[in-house]
Every structure is written in C-alpha cells, then in structure tokens.
Amino acid sequence: MNSPPITLHVNGESTQAEAGLHDTLLTVLRDRLQLTAAKRGCNQGVCGACTISVDGVPMRACLSLAHNCESADVKTLEGLQDSAEMRALQAAFAASGAFQCGFCTPGMLVSARALLQRNPDPDDAAIRSALSGNLCRCTGYVKIIDAVRTAARALQGEGVAS
Template sequence: MKTVNIEFTLNGAKTKVTVPANMTLVHLLRKELGLTGTKIGCDKGECGACAVLINGKSMNSCLVLAAQVDGKEVTTIEGLENEGKLHPIQEAFIEEGAIQCGYCTPGMVISAKFLLDRNPDPTDDEIKTGISGNLCRCTGYTKIVNAVRAAAQKLKNAGGGGETR
C-alpha cells in the first residue's frame, strides 16, 4: 500500500489520519496537523530540532515514518503545557534566558523532558549527554544546561520529577 491508515494519540487526543507511506512524522505534524512547534533543521537526524516523544522516548521525527506511530503515543512541544500553563521545563528555559533564536528550543525541551523523566537529579555531565543530540547554532549551551538544572529543581519542589505532563 502506498498509503497507510493510522490511529495514534497525539498530545493526549486520539488522532486518525491517512498518510502516504513515504511521509515522515515531522511532515505529518507540521504540514498536515499544523503543529509547527516541532522544527525541521537538517532533516537527517543530526540536529535534534524535530525531537518528539514516542511512547515517552525521545526520537528525531524526521527519521520516523508517520506510519510507524500507529497505535503509539506521541508528545510534541505543544503537548507539554497544561491548561495554558507552561511546563516547568519551558518556564526554566525562559527564566534562565536559554533561548536565543529559539529554533533548537523545542527539541532541547523534549530532550530535557526525556532526561528528567528518567533521572530527576542529573549532574551537569548527565545534562550535557542528555542534550548531546540537539545542536544550538547560537551556541547558547551554558544557559541551556543551567535551564535544565533549574527545571530539575522546579520539578523536585513540585513533588518529584516523574512522568508529569
């Protein structure tokens, strides 16, 4: 089949679509579903701007076919806020000034979420490894690492960094 019917959970909502077999997830998200928070940088898995969570695991959505998320849970940057309130990781990025041009930010936040879900109290080295698949060409890494550290603290104060959404 050159097209595939898929049903998946997108940011908590059941979503049914028919997609061309050769469409990547990032194109489905941006062009068909209008979720343009997820960015396309290199489009070949080097830069991490397109990172999303699939069943809670961070992946580059430019290297995943839309057909492959059938039956899965996908969380994009748009899915992190809760009733209009930003996620503590997003708040930390703003407060720490960890944003310059902003293009890498959604991917950075997704990688930070994946890290903090598993490791609520990371060392700076673990933070750097956690965001190693995300390139910031403004080279604002110092503030990004600060933001992830601050986010870990916020989540701990809010009662554990676990699987919050």
C-alpha cells in the same frame, strides 16, 4: 492521487491524517496536523530540532515513518504543556535566557523533560548527555544546561524557577 489516511495517537487524541508510505512523522505532524512545535531543521536526523516523544522516549520525527507510528503514543511539545517538568523547564529557560533564535528550543525542551522524568537530579554530565542530540547554533549551551539544572532544583522544591 491522495494517500489513504492513517490513524495516529497524538497528544492524547486519536486523529486521522493523510500519509504516504514514505511520509515521515514530522511531515504528517507539521504539514497535515499543523502541529508545528517540532521544527524541520536538517530533516536527516542530525540536529534534533524535530524531537518529539514516542512512547515516552525522545525521538527524531524526521527519521520515523508515519506508518510505523500508528500504534504509538506520540506527544509533541504542544501536548506536553501540562507536566510539572515542562512548566519548570519553560520558566527556567526564560529566566536563564537559554534561547536566542529559539529554533532548537522545542526539541531541547522535549529531551530535557524526558531527562527530568527519569532522573530528577541530573548532574551536568547527565544533562549534556541527554541533550547531546540537540544542536544549538546560538547559545553555546551553557545557559541551556543552567536552565535544566535550575528546573531540576525547582522541581525538588528549591523554588528557583517560578
């Protein structure tokens, strides 16, 4: 039997999606709404690949029940493309070679954007702390941290990323 639809506010639009009581937000975003930037990695709250923004805060979509998010402002990477922080981060990630397989990258970008919005000039410790919930099996993190630092400088007018 199909589950009744719920209303979610995703990327600035209200949308209806079928959601069972135990369906996670990640399941609804990926499998019902075809918003696939958030990745299903561990599916148990460990890897951060599913990181999205909920009411402006990075959250793991695999740990949130969709029914609990009906009044929340949900943004996936698809809905964060227009911010200056995201544009600077994407340019810096590309310029720095901050990804290999890319599986962790959407979650990294969502976490890094939230960091730059609350702290425009983060030091390395702050960057590491902000990304501590996002695991990367490929890069060793050095280039990712470089890219976030580069994006921060670009946003401060130093013109590093383009």
